[in-house]
Amino acid sequence: MTPTTSAPFVSVIMPLHNEEKYVKEAIESIIHQTFTDFEFIIINDGSTDNSEEIIFEYTDERIIYLKNKKNIGISNTMNRGLAIAKGKYLVRMDADDISLPKRIETQVAFMEANPQIGACGTNLMLFGAKNKILTYKQSDAEIKSQFIAIFPLANATMIIRKSELFKLKTWYNPAMDSAEDFDLTERLSHHTVFANLPEVHYHYRIHASNSHLFHQQKLFELSLNIKIRNIEAKLKRKLTLQEKKILFKALKHETVALSWNELFEFHSLLLTIYKAMKDNKYYLEHLYSSSLINWWKRQLKKQTILRIATLYLVIPPLRFHWMAIVHTVKKIGSKIQSANKK
Numbered sequence: 001m002t003p004t005t006s007a008p009f010v011s012v013i014m015p016l017h018n019e020e021k022y023v024k025e026a027i028e029s030i031i032h033q034t035f036t037d038f039e040f041i042i043i044n045d046g047s048t049d050n051s052e053e054i055i056f057e058y059t060d061e062r063i064i065y066l067k068n069k070k071n072i073g074i075s076n077t078m079n080r081g082l083a084i085a086k087g088k089y090l091v092r093m094d095a096d097d098i099s100l101p102k103r104i105e106t107q108v109a110f111m112e113a114n115p116q117i118g119a120c121g122t123n124l125m126l127f128g129a130k131n132k133i134l135t136y137k138q139s140d141a142e143i144k145s146q147f148i149a150i151f152p153l154a155n156a157t158m159i160i161r162k163s164e165l166f167k168l169k170t171w172y173n174p175a176m177d178s179a180e181d182f183d184l185t186e187r188l189s190h191h192t193v194f195a196n197l198p199e200v201h202y203h204y205r206i207h208a209s210n211s212h213l214f215h216q217q218k219l220f221e222l223s224l225n226i227k228i229r230n231i232e233a234k235l236k237r238k239l240t241l242q243e244k245k246i247l248f249k250a251l252k253h254e255t256v257a258l259s260w261n262e263l264f265e266f267h268s269l270l271l272t273i274y275k276a277m278k279d280n281k282y283y284l285e286h287l288y289s290s291s292l293i294n295w296w297k298r299q300l301k302k303q304t305i306l307r308i309a310t311l312y313l314v315i316p317p318l319r320f321h322w323m324a325i326v327h328t329v330k331k332i333g334s335k336i337q338s339a340n341k342k
Helices: 023-031 051-055 074-084 103-113 140-144 180-188 213-235 241-251 260-278 285-300 305-314 319-341
Strands: 010-016 038-044 063-067 089-092 119-128 132-134 159-161 194-206
Touching: 010 023, 010 074, 010 103, 023 038, 023 051, 038 051, 038 074, 051 063, 063 074, 074 180, 089 103, 103 119, 103 159, 103 194, 140 194, 180 213, 213 241, 213 260, 241 260, 241 285, 260 285
Parallel strands: 010 038, 010 089, 038 063, 119 194
Antiparallel strands: 089 159, 119 132, 119 159
16 A cells, blocks of 8 residues: 555545444445546544554555544544645545545546636435435535535535645644534635536435534534634624624524514624625625525524514514515425426
């Protein structure tokens, strides 16, 4: 398992920590790719199980094996891999997932045909504890219009032009572990053109460790901080402590309702974000407005019937309240039309 003599076209980087159950499938899915001009950098982040023994079963010369003396976390481990990567393109692989056989071939062909694209993801399939296909918007404008609300690219599916990644002063940020991919992608978004391919090229495994409640809570908090950073970039100013406090409270998944005054402040902030994005021709109104409307609707669900009725009757200028109503009516209309066609 030594490096090849000539520089590979692609560097596949796979960090792992105690993945003996799944790492064999992950390795097999990469070494049997239809595209073959790659190096496969596997970094063992202080595993205490039999992961290393499984890796040593492979003699493929494209595999470069590194081992951390102790567990240093996924960001530091990824950065170690990036520091030695020789490929023109970088491909992320998780040690518990599966890349479909034509993943790298398809993504490399797309990147070569579209030199303006800096990073490209694909649709993916969840499997294991949950089975579902996740689809993503394809164009750069669609993707960037959604950063304030969701993860608009499946980070594990991405191929990145190394020259674009190396424009960043910091690659993966250890302080953002759990949301390190989203953090990196959001920072890339300020200078990189994105795309998503419409096909499924990656299977993402759902199991106990990545669906644990603590992991999900940490991911939510870090992700919300990243969204706030993205909002601040669009507003070209820092949010106040009060604005951040309201956003955190409004978007929490628990049934925490904003007070009457907070509700007005929340609406005012949504309107400010909406106007800032509308003034920028690079964002698509139907996508970012839909995200903001959904934030408002989520908060409405936590309010009392009396308070919602008051909003309907007493405060007609609340633009997002009425946009939410129109949004809901359109969705109902679409469902009725679909039912009638059947």
